[in-house]
Amino acid sequence: MYASRNIELCSKDCLCLFVCPTGAADTETGQIDRDLCLDGCRLCVDACPSHAIYLVMNNYPEPGVKNEELTSLMMALLERKTEQEQAARNLESAAQKPGEKKLAMALGKSLRILAEDCAREAGFMLPQSRSVRDMLKELTETVDSEKNEIISKLLREIGKVK
Amino acid sequence: MTIPRNAFPAIFSNLAKASEKQQLYVLEKLFSELSESMQLKSSSRKVSPETIKNQITEDLQNQYPEIMKKAEYTEERGVHRALRWGEKVTTLQKSLIDRYLLKGDEFFVENDLFICEACGFIFLGKTSPGLCPVCKAPEKRFTKVS
Structure with missing residues (x-):
């Protein structure tokens, strides 16, 4: 596990710098240097007066098996939300009136967020999970070479973190 | 399970967000x-606010109640939660389109729209609503549509 800083909570009291044994907490980006952070050390987490530092897992457990009927239903709902999102995007690009354009833009964004929630509940929540890896592998058979290149990079990267 | 072709953009944009939260920026x-x-x-297919309203209304009248009924006797808490939030957010999408059709374009130009990035709730007003009434996300999760 490595430490991560929620920069919006950080009050810059910098007590993490006093306790960090490797200097990982001291960076220009405001984020803790993951490569220097000691696995599970958590000295900075406990020292922070603003509760701005937490530990991120290196390995997440494989998500539990979901009810198959429900995942299919959530996938069907995702399909509907996407169709509506597409309709909102079409309205956005064709809109003549500024208020209508704003409405369409908001609907498109909102529908995408709903679609993403359906995607999580249809079994694709954790990037490094088996269901995501299997889905990516299956997808390689039906997409063009440009997308395949992205997918093979993805599978390589996921292999590093899982 | 077969995945419909149009579902992939949302599946992958969601996984990008989940990667970002773990600071896996290459994956993101x-x-x-x-x-x-x-x-x-x-597409150039002509879409009106009414068209979208009709699709949304169908979700509220049939899709949500039917899936909720199926989910009722399962232990899938995430699905229950997603359906409750989704139904509320969708109800508010519909009311927003209704207000547009009733009050006209000017009203939407004078006011701002804010979206909760956590659940999709859309708020119409002069300033952001603070806490999200649907999912209780804090004010910083709201973005202004412009």
Whole structure:
């Protein structure tokens, strides 16, 4: 596990710098240097007066098996939300009136967020999970070479973190 | 389970967000790229606010109640939660379109729209609503549509 800083909570009291044994907490980006952070050390987490530092897992457990009927239903709902999102995007690009354009833009964004929630509940929540890896592998058979290149990079990267 | 072709952009944009939260920025970028590359081109098919309202109304009248009924006797808490939030957010989408049709374009130009990035709730007003009434996300999760 490595430490991560929620920069919006950080009050810059910098007590993490006093306790960090490797200097990982001291960076220009405001984020803790993951490569220097000691696995599970958590000295900075406990020292922070603003509760701005937490530990991120290196390995997440494989998500539990979901009810198959429900995942299919959530996938069907995702399909509907996407169709509506597409309709909102079409309205956005064709809109003549500024208020209508704003409405369409908001609907498109909102529908995408709903679609993403359906995607999580249809079994694709954790990037490094088996269901995501299997889905990516299956997808390689039906997409063009440009997308395949992205997918093979993805599978390589996921292999590093899982 | 077969995945409909149009579902991939949202699946991958969601995985990009989940990667970003773990600070896996290379994964985030690749998932975003894949999401965008699978995005369907916007068609020139004429769509009106009423068309979208009709699709949304169908979700509220049939889709949500039916899936909720199926989910009722299962232990799938995430699905229950997603359906409750989704139904509320969708109800508010519909009321927003109704207000547009009733009050006209001017009203939407005078006011701002804010979206909760956590659940999709859309708020219409002069300033952001603070806490999200649907999912209780804090004010910083709201973005202004412009």
